[in-house]
Amino acid sequence: MAKSKIALVTGGSRGLGEDMAINLAKKGLDVVLTYRSNKEEGDNTVKEIENLGQKAYALQLDVADTNSFDAFVNDVKKVVGSHFGADSIDFLINNAGIGINAPITETTEEQFDTLVDIHFKGAFFLTQKLLPLMADGGGIVNVSSGLARFSFPGYSVYGSLKAAMEALTRYQAKELGVRKIRSNVVAPGAIETDFGGGTNKNDEDKRAAIANFTALGRVGIPSDIGGVVAFLCTEDAKWVNAQRIEVSGGMMI
Numbered sequence: 254m255a256k257s258k259i260a261l262v263t264g265g266s267r268g269l270g271e272d273m274a275i276n277l278a279k280k281g282l283d284v285v286l287t288y289r290s291n292k293e294e295g296d297n298t299v300k301e302i303e304n305l306g307q308k309a310y311a312l313q314l315d316v317a318d319t320n321s322f323d324a325f326v327n328d329v330k331k332v333v334g335s336h337f338g339a340d341s342i343d344f345l346i347n348n349a350g351i352g353i354n355a356p357i358t359e360t361t362e363e364q365f366d367t368l369v370d371i372h373f374k375g376a377f378f379l380t381q382k383l384l385p386l387m388a389d390g391g392g393i394v395n396v397s398s399g400l401a402r403f404s405f406p407g408y409s410v411y412g413s414l415k416a417a418m419e420a421l422t423r424y425q426a427k428e429l430g431v432r433k434i435r436s437n438v439v440a441p442g443a444i445e446t447d448f449g450g451g452t453n454k455n456d457e458d459k460r461a462a463i464a465n466f467t468a469l470g471r472v473g474i475p476s477d478i479g480g481v482v483a484f485l486c487t488e489d490a491k492w493v494n495a496q497r498i499e500v501s502g503g504m505m506i
Contacts, residue, residue, distance in 0.1 A: 256338070
């Protein structure tokens with residue numbers, strides 16, 4: 254029996270990342286997932302994956318702390334060997350993130366730096382550090398946002414950084430093609446999670462507005478996204494490379 258491929262999902266303990274991790278398991282992949290502070294959430298996701306018949310392991314990681322990456326990669330290497338009986342990972346999903354909503358006139362340098370560290374610098378250098386551990390023929394899935402295509406006040410830094418990740422995705426595809434590593438980017442629309450204060454879940458006026466300018470007439474849910482990310486980590490997607498796939502139900506079209 255062929256050994257399962259392994260995907261690493263940052264921020265895989267809750268929200269969109271949890272759904273991605275579970276959908277990867279449903280596709281027959283083993284999963285390493287990261288959590289920032291809540292080990293219990295990470296362990297719960299691991300149990301869900303194990304109930305699906307796949308192996309999983311949760312590791313702590315703060316993607317804003319690039320100084321921790323060498324130790325983290327060593328931990329991944331150990332876990333992949335001891336827990337999965339492998340010597341490499343096949344897919345990396347750069348999902349971890351936070352939302353800060355502030356107008357351009359009120360954005361602080363601290364807010365700016367926090368968002369850069371998490372959404373661009375962290376993803377850039379974590380990928381760089383993990384590449385020696387990635388198998389040839391694998392893939393990277395970066396997570397962007399509809400806010401890289403359309404604009405809402407208060408998300409200038411976040412949206413700009415997601416646009417940067419979309420450009421980086423193309424560069425990764427170009428430079429890593431020699432190793433047959435694909436890189437694609439998935440851009441969710443508005444999703445009802447706790448992200449950014451949970452307004453997409455709890456603010457009825459905002460939910461009605463989102464539904465009004467979404468062709469399919471509702472706010473997205475995490476399970477709308479995870480299956481698309483999982484698809485990109487299968488053989489069915491072997492010829493999909495350097496692509497931006499927006500998963501928004503037709504938002505702002």
